[in-house]
Amino acid sequence: MLPSNQTLSGALQQKGVNRRRFVKFCTAMVATLALPPRYVAQVAAALEKARKPVLVWLQFQDCAGNSESILRSSHPSVLEVVLDLLSWEYHELVMAGAGHQAEAALERVVREEKGKFIAVVEGAIPLADGGVYCTIGGRTAWDIARHVCGSAAATIAAGDCAWDGGLVRANPNPTGAVGIEEAVPGAKVINLGGCPQNPANTAAVLVHYLTFGELPAMDQFNRPLFAYGRIIHDQCERRANYDAGRFVQEWGDEGHRKGWCLYKMGCKGPQATFNCPSVRWNDGTSWPVKAGHGCLGCASHRFWDTRSPFYDRLPTVPGFGADVTAGEIGLGVTAAVAGATVIHGIASAVRDRMRPPASPEPPTKA
Ligand code: SF4
Known part of the structure; x- marks a missing residue:
């Protein structure tokens, strides 16, 4: 009824x-x-x-x-x-x-x-x-x-x-x-x-x-900016290990047990946007990277085709292992779609709080 x-x-x-x-x-x-x-x-x-x-x-x-x-x-x-x-x-x-x-x-x-x-x-x-x-x-x-x-x-x-x-x-x-x-x-x-x-x-x-x-305000894929406006790599609790060059080399090794960066195990966090690290799953308990698995980029456009093989490391990440922000990395690979973001609704309030990257995600092949 x-x-x-x-x-x-x-x-x-x-x-x-x-x-x-x-x-x-x-x-x-x-x-x-x-x-x-x-x-x-x-x-x-x-x-x-x-x-x-x-x-x-x-x-x-x-x-x-x-x-x-x-x-x-x-x-x-x-x-x-x-x-x-x-x-x-x-x-x-x-x-x-x-x-x-x-x-x-x-x-x-x-x-x-x-x-x-x-x-x-x-x-x-x-x-x-x-x-x-x-x-x-x-x-x-x-x-x-x-x-x-x-x-x-x-x-x-x-x-x-x-x-x-x-x-x-x-x-x-x-x-x-x-x-x-x-x-x-x-x-x-x-x-x-x-x-x-x-x-x-x-x-x-x-x-x-x-x-x-x-x-709410949306990006070029009509996704809400509050959820998809930030690169995962910039929100990740393992980021300090990335910056320091501490990487898991194989599953179960000492670095894995110590919570080091999963970049070499195929983590797609440097090229993926989502609020997964802050909202998390299971009532805010955890998210894949915290649980020890690299990000698959599951919130990326056509990710089954564009983010696989899932366990291969990203081929080129400028500044890998050095002191460079993923925002810079994201800007480097996504300049082509800069400016395509659609802003409306309460965008000013969102901007106050989030300061999203100019272009949150690389364009993907049709
Ligand atoms: S590469 Fe993955 S595990 Fe490493 S800091 Fe970035 S998002 Fe976190």
């Missing part, structure tokens, strides 16, 4: 989320958005008054990892509050309805909430042979995506497959898989790359949208 003039604060009270927990959530979201702390009150006030927006979550060529990522979060502030932020009307993995009943729920949203609901897309969309390689209820994913995302207020591409085709699009891409922007040109899309996307970033995008009425 469609809701809802119910406000978020009403929903939260009903759910037993107390004020303290709510403000804690707002504080975490403001930090994730890289906003100054003074925004906490504004975010809290906006969320309290906001009407719960309707959300539909579509799954196409995917592994359900992005659904798992957000649903498996045990962090109460993310799990409870984010689920309460929205009226989830359609999500194949978790909804009680099935078959015609489920498809009718999706149609009802498109019809009754046209231009107002939020769509989340997980998975790539195959275009080869008319899109026959992914069908749901007798319709192709391509047809469903055009119908639903074309009617949404905004579409969140959750994870790499929905952003750029991800693993499904890796060479030789037999199904002609693409991301949502290519499948539905003209749809208003924000891309949350990563394999999977980080639920804290998804929540922050929703909070920004509910607070300011627009999507």
Whole structure:
């Protein structure tokens, strides 16, 4: 059933989320958005008054990892509050309805909430042979995506497959898989790359949208700057070892046990952007490099093709082992796309806090 003039604060009270927990959530979201702390009150006030927006979550060529990522979060502030932020009307993995009943729920949203609901897309969309390689209820994913995302207020591409085709699009891409922007040109899309996307970033995008009425400032790939504006290498706790020339030479060696830099083991951190080192995973516990594995660059464009072989060291990193910032390295390899960044929304506040590199990521081959 469609809701809802119910406000978020009403929903939260009903759910037993107390004020303290709510403000804690707002504080975490403001930090994730890289906003100054003074925004906490504004975010809290906006969320309290906001009407719960309707959300539909579509799954196409995917592994359900992005659904798992957000649903498996045990962090109460993310799990409870984010689920309460929205009226989830359609999500194949978790909804009680099935078959015609489920498809009718999706149609009802498109019809009754046209231009107002939020769509989340997980998975790539195959275009080869008319899109026959992914069908749901007798319709192709391509047809469903055009119908639903074309009617949404905004579409969140959750994870790499929905952003750029991800693993499904890796060479030789037999199904002609693409991301949502290519499948539905003209749809208003924000891309949350990563394999999977980080639920804290998804929540922050929703909070920004509910607070300011627009999507956050984005880069040239339509990814939010707060999450993709900084090079991983510049945020890494192993960076001092890189600068000092202390490198892991093989898995399990003394350097590995001591937490030295993983550059020689194939870490792509010097050429990848993401807030993985600060937001982390498993409720902020850790991230791959902290756990002892190099960054694969999973939030980079077409990373299965452009960042592999994953265990080969980056071929040329100017200043390797010397005192040079990854920002300089990033600028060296990405000058061609400088200036392409799209700034809007609360960009000035983001800039205050983040000072992102002029061009956060190297251009990649089409
Ligand atoms: S190369 Fe990788 S492990 Fe080493 S400092 Fe950079 S991001 Fe960290």
